Each structure stands twice: as structure tokens, then as C-alpha cells.
Amino acid sequence: MITETTSQKAQAYYEQAEAMYVSLYGPNFHHGYWPRPDDGTTYEQALENLTGQIIDRVGAGPRDRVLDVGCGIGGPAIRLARTTGAHVVGISNVATQVEQATARAGAENLAGQARFEQADALEMPFPDDSFDAAIAIESLIHMDRDPALREIARVLRPGGVLVAADFCLNAVVTPERQRVLDRYRDLDSLSSFHRLDEFPPMLRRAGLEPVELLDASSHVEKSVKMWWERTEADLENLTDQYGKQELDDFIGLFDDVINHGGPEYLIFTARKPGGPSRN
Numbered sequence: 001m002i003t004e005t006t007s008q009k010a011q012a013y014y015e016q017a018e019a020m021y022v023s024l025y026g027p028n029f030h031h032g033y034w035p036r037p038d039d040g041t042t043y044e045q046a047l048e049n050l051t052g053q054i055i056d057r058v059g060a061g062p063r064d065r066v067l068d069v070g071c072g073i074g075g076p077a078i079r080l081a082r083t084t085g086a087h088v089v090g091i092s093n094v095a096t097q098v099e100q101a102t103a104r105a106g107a108e109n110l111a112g113q114a115r116f117e118q119a120d121a122l123e124m125p126f127p128d129d130s131f132d133a134a135i136a137i138e139s140l141i142h143m144d145r146d147p148a149l150r151e152i153a154r155v156l157r158p159g160g161v162l163v164a165a166d167f168c169l170n171a172v173v174t175p176e177r178q179r180v181l182d183r184y185r186d187l188d189s190l191s192s193f194h195r196l197d198e199f200p201p202m203l204r205r206a207g208l209e210p211v212e213l214l215d216a217s218s219h220v221e222k223s224v225k226m227w228w229e230r231t232e233a234d235l236e237n238l239t240d241q242y243g244k245q246e247l248d249d250f251i252g253l254f255d256d257v258i259n260h261g262g263p264e265y266l267i268f269t270a271r272k273p274g275g276p277s278r279n
């Protein structure tokens with residue numbers, strides 16, 4: 001089955017690249033968000049800003065149960081639990097991420113409020129209608145969107161919201177950019193890219209009503225330059241761990257994205273119809 005293949009590929013990718021991710025991102029495995037490109041925001045702050053963009057849109061409170069689909073090592077889920085008082089369940093298909101996220105929640109005395117389990121987002125071990133909200137930060141990028149969104153819609157209660165950060169295509173895809181997109185997809189085990197205007201019908205097909213779709217590309221594009229600088233700064237250590245070929249591949253991709261452009265970056269909110277409104 002295609003979905004299984006995509007899922008397993010992403011799992012193997014994260015298992016193998018984990019140390020590199022921790023070195024590039026800390027506990028937030030995602031792009032940074034700069035309110036304005038040259039506003040002096042540090043990389044660490046920008047990573048937290050992106051998490052903040054998602055958490056603010058969820059608008060969760062202490063009585064809410066929130067699902068984090070593809071939770072990485074737990075940075076966003078733990079912050080959501082700490083700052084909103086909500087109960088958060090994070091899932092990842094990578095066992096070591098779940099272990100690290102669980103340890104981080106324990107270290108922050110949030111074990112009762114943020115828990116993590118290993119599960120496949122395409123087949124989640126939760127009953128229908130069991131969450132008030134869900135977040136998915138750069139995890140849908142690895143999944144076939146239709147079945148993944150259907151599965152999230154299934155576990156959300158009517159009136160519940162999904163807030164996600166995803167890749168999309170919005171600007172013209174030149175042949176050169178298509179080459180970069182293909183390389184990005186292969187190297188990072190991504191699923192297909194979809195045009196921004198495909199998202200509203202895609203969400204509706206899954207049983208979700210689009211609330212907001214924001215092309216946030218201009219806010220996140222500085223991230224690639226940061227990865228490039230971080231990788232260069234830690235090059236010896238990363239080369240020891242991954243080998244020269246792997247590092248050349250990643251740096252080549254970063255160069256390509258800087259020079260020709262990668263996918264656009266979408267932050268979207270969607271709501272499962274029915275039930276009381278949350279926002």
C-alpha cells in the first residue's frame with residue numbers, strides 16, 4: 001500500500017537523521033518564523049515563534065484534550081501543555097522520539113499532562129471524536145494527505161479544530177524549482193506536494209471545513225540559511241556521524257533551496273463541522 005510505504009520511509013528517515021535534527025533544531029523540529037525577515041529575531045526565538053503561531057490558533061484551555069500528530073521530541077506539545085493547561089497526547093512513529101519527549105515532559109513536571117506514544121498517524125489508536133483539537137507541525141509533509149486528514153478528522157470531536165504547518169506550492173514551478181522539489185522530496189522522505197488551492201477541497205473531502213489558509217513562506221524562508229550555517233558550524237561532528245556523502249547531499253539541497261526556492265509554507269486551520277464552536 002502506498003501510504004504504508006510513505007510512512008515507513010519517513011520513520012526510517014527520522015530514525016537515521018535524529019542527531020542531525022537535534023543539532024539543527026533543538027526540541028522544535030520545524031522551520032523558524034520571523035515576524036519580519038530582518039527584525040533581529042534569533043534562530044532559537046524563531047523556532048519558538050512558529051510553535052507559538054500554531055498554539056495561538058488552537059486557543060486551547062485547561063479542559064481541552066489536544067492531539068499532536070507527529071510530535072518529534074515533544075517541544076511544541078510540552079509548551080502547549082505548559083502554557084494552556086490542556087492535556088496533550090503526542091504521537092510519533094519513531095520510538096526514540098517518544099522516549100525523549102516523555103523524558104522532557106517528566107523533567108518539566110508535566111508527565112500527567114503531556115504524554116507520548118508510538119503510533120502511525122494513518123491508523124491512530126484512539127476512538128472517534130476523542131480530541132478537542134489537533135496540531136500537526138510539518139508532519140503531514142510526510143503523509144498522503146487524504147488518508148491522514150481523514151484519520152485526524154475521525155478522532156476530532158465535532159467542533160474540534162486542526163491547526164497545521166505544511167508545505168504547499170503557490171508560486172510558479174519552473175523546471176529548475178521542480179528539480180529542487182524532487183530532490184527535497186527524495187532526501188527528506190516527503191510525500192507529494194499540493195498546490196495551495198487544492199487544500200480547501202482536500203480538507204472538505206476529509207470532513208473538515210477550512211477556516212484559515214495562510215501562505216507564511218516569507219516568514220519562514222530564512223530557516224534554510226540557518227540550517228546551512230548550523231550544519232557548517234557542526235560539520236566535523238555531523239560528518240563523523242553521517243558520512244561526507246550525506247552531508248554533501250543536505251548542504252547541496254540547502255544551497256538549491258536558497259538559490260532556486262523550495263516549496264511554499266502553509267499554516268492552516270480547519271474545523272470539524274457540528275458541535276459547539278471553540279474559537
Ligand code: SAH
Binds near residue numbers: 071073091092120
Ligand atoms: N511536530 C514536531 C516534529 C516535526 S518533524 C515539531 O514541530 O517539533 C515530523 C514528525 O512527524 C516526526 O516526529 C516524524 O516521526 C513524524 N511522522 C512522520 N510520519 C508519521 C506517521 N506516519 N505517523 C506518525 N508520525 C509521523
